[in-house]
Amino acid sequence: MALQPFPNCKHFTIPGGPTYSYVVHPARPRKPTFLLLHGFPSASYDWRNQIRDLSDAGYGVIAPDLLGYGNTDKPPGVEEYSVWRMAAHIAKLLEHEGISNVVAVGHDWGCGILGMLANRYPERLSALVFMAVPYTPPGTFDLDAFNSFTESLFGYPVFGYWQFFNESDAAELCDRHSESMTALSYPNNYEIWKTDLCPYGKARAWVTSDRKVGRPSWLSKPEVDTHNAILRNGGYVGPLNWYKASIRNIDVPNYSQIPPENLIISRPVLFLIADGDVVTRPELARQSAEQGRQEGYLPSVEVQELTGCGHWLQLEKPREVFNALDAFAKKVVR
Numbered sequence: 001m002a003l004q005p006f007p008n009c010k011h012f013t014i015p016g017g018p019t020y021s022y023v024v025h026p027a028r029p030r031k032p033t034f035l036l037l038h039g040f041p042s043a044s045y046d047w048r049n050q051i052r053d054l055s056d057a058g059y060g061v062i063a064p065d066l067l068g069y070g071n072t073d074k075p076p077g078v079e080e081y082s083v084w085r086m087a088a089h090i091a092k093l094l095e096h097e098g099i100s101n102v103v104a105v106g107h108d109w110g111c112g113i114l115g116m117l118a119n120r121y122p123e124r125l126s127a128l129v130f131m132a133v134p135y136t137p138p139g140t141f142d143l144d145a146f147n148s149f150t151e152s153l154f155g156y157p158v159f160g161y162w163q164f165f166n167e168s169d170a171a172e173l174c175d176r177h178s179e180s181m182t183a184l185s186y187p188n189n190y191e192i193w194k195t196d197l198c199p200y201g202k203a204r205a206w207v208t209s210d211r212k213v214g215r216p217s218w219l220s221k222p223e224v225d226t227h228n229a230i231l232r233n234g235g236y237v238g239p240l241n242w243y244k245a246s247i248r249n250i251d252v253p254n255y256s257q258i259p260p261e262n263l264i265i266s267r268p269v270l271f272l273i274a275d276g277d278v279v280t281r282p283e284l285a286r287q288s289a290e291q292g293r294q295e296g297y298l299p300s301v302e303v304q305e306l307t308g309c310g311h312w313l314q315l316e317k318p319r320e321v322f323n324a325l326d327a328f329a330k331k332v333v334r
Contacts, residue, residue, distance in 0.1 A: 021071035027060025039108020043070035049318035068238020087116035134288035161203035268332035
């Protein structure tokens with residue numbers, strides 16, 4: 001039986017495509033709707049604090065389980081995890097719900113979907129918030145070059161674990177040692193990521209040794225148990241396919257179809273970053289924002305940094321995240 005962590009989940013089958021599970025709360029009059037797009041290894045459940053806080057404040061909320069996660073379909077083929085295609089799925093979901101005036105928020109891999117939504121369907125979005133991962137115009141991704149670059153800057157390759165995720169047995173190992181994978185994904189000390197996630201070969205060694213550490217203070221045991229139940233509901237094949245699709249650059253042939261003017265995000269944009277994020281480094285987000293201003297593809301970007309937290313800022317600092325989203329929406333959406 002599928003796990004339903006929220007009482008008001010709905011389902012919608014994309015015409016000719018997969019079925020998505022999602023949480024939706026209607027907006028009060030003259031209030032925008034927040035679209036919440038999660039990352040890895042996550043589900044709409046990781047937005048539980050924001051779903052509560054935003055809906056209590058009168059905002060609309062729509063938070064899907066993205067492809068491969070939760071109660072959404074989990075096709076096994078890597079080609080199904082095309083960001084181009086998945087952005088079209090989310091646009092169809094918004095159309096199905098009749099939602100406009102959208103403040104779209106992405107975290108981690110959700111930022112990739114958010115960027116492609118802006119490139120393909122800018123008319124659907126009123127404002128955009130990129131959490132942890134900044135917007136950059138779509139292009140070819142060279143994993144080895146990026147890891148070499150970040151290793152020269154920070155002393156470790158921030159995406160070194162992608163090599164493990166790209167291996168043929170990675171999903172089976174993560175499924176077999178799911179609690180170990182959760183402990184690595186939601187660490188009680190982010191120094192673990194510097195030593196046991198990012199360096200080449202370390203994530204595989206952690207998982208295969210079934211290593212575990214205590215949960216962080218910002219996750220209760222019932223929350224960890226719910227997360228583990230969600231990830232067991234379908235396993236890691238779909239989630240790891242997001243990485244494999246990116247490494248293979250499967251969407252590059254589609255990028256020529258984006259009108260050049262759509263590479264420029266003319267809507268208000270917020271980068272919400274964390275000072276303790278050791279994978280999606282805040283320094284790189286600030287650099288991306290400055291480059292976007294200089295080159296003109298992010299004319300209306302601002303950067304806000306939360307202190308005393310790491311990558312999972314929506315879980316570690318839910319009140320601060322709500323305040324940032326609330327203030328941004330009030331400032332930019334009419």
